Amino acid sequence: AAGVIQSPRHLIKEKRETATLKCYPIPRHDTVYWYQQGPGQDPQFLISFYEKMQSDKGSIPDRFSAQQFSDYHSELNMSSLELGDSALYFCASKGLPDAGELFFGEGSRLTVL
Amino acid sequence: AQSVTQPDIHITVSEGASLELRCNYSYGATPYLFWYVQSPGQGLQLLLKYFSGDTLVQGIKGFEAEFKRSQSSFNLRKPSVHWSDAAEYFCAVGPNNAGNMLTFGGGTRLMVKP
Numbered sequence: 531a532a533g534v535i536q537s538p539r540h541l542i543k544e545k546r547e548t549a550t551l552k553c554y555p556i557p558r559h560d561t562v563y564w565y566q567q568g569p570g571q572d573p574q575f576l577i578s579f580y581e582k583m584q585s586d587k588g589s590i591p592d593r594f595s596a597q598q599f600s601d602y603h604s605e606l607n608m609s610s611l612e613l614g615d616s617a618l619y620f621c622a623s624k625g626l627p628d629a630g631e632l633f634f635g636e637g638s639r640l641t642v643l
Numbered sequence: 644a645q646s647v648t649q650p651d652i653h654i655t656v657s658e659g660a661s662l663e664l665r666c667n668y669s670y671g672a673t674p675y676l677f678w679y680v681q682s683p684g685q686g687l688q689l690l691l692k693y694f695s696g697d698t699l700v701q702g703i704k705g706f707e708a709e710f711k712r713s714q715s716s717f718n719l720r721k722p723s724v725h726w727s728d729a730a731e732y733f734c735a736v737g738p739n740n741a742g743n744m745l746t747f748g749g750g751t752r753l754m755v756k757p
Contacts, residue, residue, distance in 0.1 A: 571749075572749050572750055575746075578744070620686060620687065622687075632687075633689075
């Protein structure tokens with residue numbers, strides 16, 4: 531079965547650069563979530579989208595923005611990168627009848643030098 | 644504010660031994676509780692969830708968890724651990740059964756001795 535696809539899997543950037551992460555949800559899933567997991571940390575909820583509209587917002591920095599497109603894929607844009615942005619960024623999707631279960635991608639590892 | 648505490652950062656058990664991973668939560672309303680497993684280099688996979696009803700819930704891979712409201716706990720158990728169970732386990736609480744806006748605990752890393 532198709533899973534949540536994230537790209538790129540690994541990304542290296544320097545401070546003050548920008549980065550874009552992409553998430554392709556499971557087909558027919560209309561809800562996408564972004565989580566950030568720092569080294570040795572638990573995942574922190576960033577933002578979510580339902581039917582291309584932002585549905586919930588967590589601890590997402592103002593330097594970050596995200597959107598969901600008409601094909602339900604989502605992109606997380608990060609600007610003015612800081613060393614502390616180095617983390618594993620997970621995308622998860624959900625759709626009926628699987629309500630209550632998030633399906634996570636394998637994550638995109640961002641390293642900021 | 645909601646919070647999840649997993650008191651054990653690391654646990655090592657022998658293969659075939661029983662396992663219990665502790666999870667305590669603080670939540671102002673009816674908690675929706677989840678356990679996820681994260682294998683190295685992998686995403687988070689849902690093991691089981693509790694919304695209501697029977698306080699002992701069964702999950703995948705032979706795991707179960709018991710919700711104890713009086714103790715604000717949702718401990719994960721497995722009667723006999725397999726080497727492939729070595730991973731990091733996260734307990735999470737959410738405001739509803741939709742699984743969004745989860746608050747995760749700090750995780751417990753399980754190591755399995757042969």
